Amino acid sequence: xxxxxxxxxxxxxxxxxxxxxxxxxxxxxxxxxxxxxxxxxxxxxxxxxxxxxxxxxxxxxxxxxxxxxxxxxxxxxxxx
Amino acid sequence: xxxxxxxxxxxxxxxxxxxxxxxxxxxxxxxxxxxxxxxxxxxxxxxxxxxxxxxxxxxxxxxxxxxxxxxxxxxxxxxxxxxxxxxxxxxxxxxxxxxxxxxxxxxxxxxxxxxxxxxxxxxxxxxxxxxxxxxxxxxxxxxxxxxxxxxxxxxxxxxxxxxxxxxxxxxxxxxxxxxxxxxxxxxxxxxxxxxxxxxxxxxxxxxxxxxxxxxxxxxxxxx
Numbered sequence: 001x002x003x004x005x006x007x008x009x010x011x012x013x014x015x016x017x018x019x020x021x022x023x024x025x026x027x028x029x030x031x032x033x034x035x036x037x038x039x040x041x042x043x044x045x046x047x048x049x050x051x052x053x054x055x056x057x058x059x060x061x062x063x064x065x066x067x068x069x070x071x072x073x074x075x076x077x078x079x080x
Numbered sequence: 081x082x083x084x085x086x087x088x089x090x091x092x093x094x095x096x097x098x099x100x101x102x103x104x105x106x107x108x109x110x111x112x113x114x115x116x117x118x119x120x121x122x123x124x125x126x127x128x129x130x131x132x133x134x135x136x137x138x139x140x141x142x143x144x145x146x147x148x149x150x151x152x153x154x155x156x157x158x159x160x161x162x163x164x165x166x167x168x169x170x171x172x173x174x175x176x177x178x179x180x181x182x183x184x185x186x187x188x189x190x191x192x193x194x195x196x197x198x199x200x201x202x203x204x205x206x207x208x209x210x211x212x213x214x215x216x217x218x219x220x221x222x223x224x225x226x227x228x229x230x231x232x233x234x235x236x237x238x239x240x241x242x243x244x245x246x247x248x249x250x251x252x253x254x255x256x257x258x259x260x261x262x263x264x265x266x267x268x269x270x271x272x273x274x275x276x277x278x279x280x281x282x283x284x285x286x287x288x289x290x291x292x293x294x295x296x297x298x299x300x301x302x303x
Contacts, residue, residue: 016183
């Protein structure tokens with residue numbers, strides 16, 4: 001099984017990288033972008049008997065290590 | 081006094097820290113991160129600066145799970161004094177020994193320069209030889225010093241006298257090199273035995289190197 005974890009700064013927490021990318025896009029003439037958030041993607045190969053079990057396990061990983069929940073949110077997608 | 085300085089893979093300020101405390105006449109031991117025990121005669125644990133685990137994932141995120149950090153937590157819970165400098169501060173935040181979190185600097189640059197700090201609170205062991213409002217000239221060198229804490233957390237920091245140092249210019253006006261909330265450069269925990277700051281007092285020990293204001297800070301730990 002594969003788990004795709006996206007980690008990004010919470011709404012309301014200013015994202016300096018997103019702001020810089022937004023500015024650069026504007027400078028290149030991409031004027032239609034209203035907001036940019038930069039995050040990171042962590043892809044895990046793991047063994048689990050069900051997708052539900054895999055998701056529960058990955059959620060634990062996010063809470064303990066993969067995300068700093070003081071400033072970051074995360075999303076988990078499990079694929080077979 | 082016996083000072084224990086931690087060392088993780090990627091730490092690079094352990095010798096500066098050792099030098100600083102030896103200069104102040106103290107005994108210093110450098111402790112590898114795989115050690116599970118903090119010596120019983122330790123009077124201060126310093127988590128020094130550097131790039132533990134290459135700053136992978138987030139600064140301090142992986143060092144937090146080192147065996148030695150479990151011992152540091154027990155030591156701090158027992159009232160022991162802990163000082164985290166730069167990456168050490170980041171590790172203490174990730175370990176939840178101090179509240180809040182670090183983000184990339186607002187301008188995304190690695191900032192390395194001398195920076196003035198204003199003492200906001202001296203009612204603690206660390207800054208007891210400093211005066212509130214006094215300015216200190218201390219080097220900073222970091223890419224992730226953009227301290228963040230939510231509104232409630234910030235209020236609690238102020239209510240309990242935990243905001244210790246803020247960034248300012250030579251005239252004492254706010255001058256923020258990284259975008260940190262309320263220009264915060266250093267804090268402590270509620271119990272005032274765990275301290276964290278981004279600037280490097282151990283690099284400000286001799287006037288010939290630009291400043292010896294770090295002496296006044298580190299001396300606070302010496303009884």
